[in-house]
Amino acid sequence: xxxxxKAKGLVTKKFNDFFYVNISEGNQLKEGVRFLCKSRKNxxxxxxxxxxxxxxIISEISFKNKTAIIETLLERKNxxxxxxxxxxSNIYVIISAKEPQLNFSQVNKFLISAESLxxxxxxxxxxxxxxxxQIKNQFIQRFESWGYFPKTLNLLExxxxxxxxxxxxxxxCSIFIGPSxxxxxxxxxxxxxNLNNSTSPVSRKIxxxxxxTRNIELFSLSKNSYIVDTPGFNIPxxxxxxxxxxxLFPELRNQLFKESLNCKFRNCLHTHEPGxxxxxxxxxxxxxxxxxxxxxNHHSQIQGx
Ligand SMILES: Nc1nc2c(ncn2[C@@H]2O[C@H](COP(=O)(O)OP(=O)(O)OP(=O)(O)O)[C@@H](O)[C@H]2O)c(=O)[nH]1
Ligand SMILES: [Mg+2]
Ligand SMILES: [Zn+2]
Numbered sequence: 001x002x003x004x005x006k007a008k009g010l011v012t013k014k015f016n017d018f019f020y021v022n023i024s025e026g027n028q029l030k031e032g033v034r035f036l037c038k039s040r041k042n043x044x045x046x047x048x049x050x051x052x053x054x055x056x057i058i059s060e061i062s063f064k065n066k067t068a069i070i071e072t073l074l075e076r077k078n079x080x081x082x083x084x085x086x087x088x089s090n091i092y093v094i095i096s097a098k099e100p101q102l103n104f105s106q107v108n109k110f111l112i113s114a115e116s117l118x119x120x121x122x123x124x125x126x127x128x129x130x131x132x133x134q135i136k137n138q139f140i141q142r143f144e145s146w147g148y149f150p151k152t153l154n155l156l157e158x159x160x161x162x163x164x165x166x167x168x169x170x171x172x173c174s175i176f177i178g179p180s181x182x183x184x185x186x187x188x189x190x191x192x193x194n195l196n197n198s199t200s201p202v203s204r205k206i207x208x209x210x211x212x213t214r215n216i217e218l219f220s221l222s223k224n225s226y227i228v229d230t231p232g233f234n235i236p237x238x239x240x241x242x243x244x245x246x247x248l249f250p251e252l253r254n255q256l257f258k259e260s261l262n263c264k265f266r267n268c269l270h271t272h273e274p275g276x277x278x279x280x281x282x283x284x285x286x287x288x289x290x291x292x293x294x295x296x297n298h299h300s301q302i303q304g305x
Contacts, residue, residue, distance in 0.1 A: 052086070096181070129155055130154075249287075
């Protein structure tokens with residue numbers, strides 16, 4: 001049966017010139033059916049091409065062949081860049097306690113980059129079976145001083161994944177980011193029945209991941225809840241207005257909101273200003289200052305050109 005009707009859908013995968021689109025919930029057409037689509041020419045949102053996570057309108061729908069054409073790209077709430085994923089509601093920065101070794105400066109960069117999308121950011125510590133409780137608690141305490149309450153997972157304890165899934169099912173679209181080999185795909189395989197996506201052990205010699213995941217794909221967890229696995233990747237440089245930098249650090253921004261910080265100057269950037277009331281005795285304050293300085297330099301370079 002061919003139905004030539006329009007429907008709203010969600011782009012779950014992109015390859016070459018093709019897209020997989022799932023028909024959204026609430027449509028009289030079959031929910032959850034996956035259509036192989038091509039896009040009409042000139043389908044953009046603010047001059048940007050269609051990416052995974054985008055909502056689209058499809059037409060020329062063939063139920064027999066499971067094909068359709070993307071006609072329109074709907075308004076995007078946000079765009080995570082490199083890898084490109086649209087309409088994210090929650091970001092999970094996944095890191096491992098060991099193999100690959102926990103690198104705090106790298107975690108900091110992932111967190112800052114994640115926070116710059118201004119959605120909820122959480123931290124997940126995997127491979128906790130490879131460290132003892134004392135070290136685990138030290139890691140947790142350190143991240144708490146950064147304003148995060150990390151979830152801990154390990155392969156030996158099945159329940160930890162079960163509780164994590166319950167949380168993820170409440171989110172509209174979560175994305176996993178983090179270095180290669182930390183176990184992002186392993187989590188997905190644990191929580192989505194019959195998924196069996198490829199994972200591989202970290203290299204024995206250099207204890208680093210092997211960049212196993214290559215594609216970006218959106219998987220359905222339940223009605224209205226999706227999750228995106230990503231390849232381990234390098235963190236792009238940030239280019240952010242220096243007034244917003246404080247929002248990237250929960251331990252600093254909490255001071256602004258919870259304690260109604262009274263700096264002498266209303267536009268205080270909390271660096272060298274007299275009468276600044278921000279508590280600067282925090283581990284990541286130096287990263288905050290670095291970001292302010294680099295965004296200032298960037299700004300003056302642009303003005304100087
Ligand atoms: N001991 C232990 N090993 C784990 C745990 N979670 C994952 N691993 C192992 O870590 C290795 C890498 O896992 P992957 O899931 O491929 O890692 P990834 O983050 O998806 O890596 P990329 O796709 O390369 O970005 C696999 O051999 C997993 O079995 C854990 O909790 N404990
Ligand atoms: Mg992977
Ligand atoms: Zn201040």
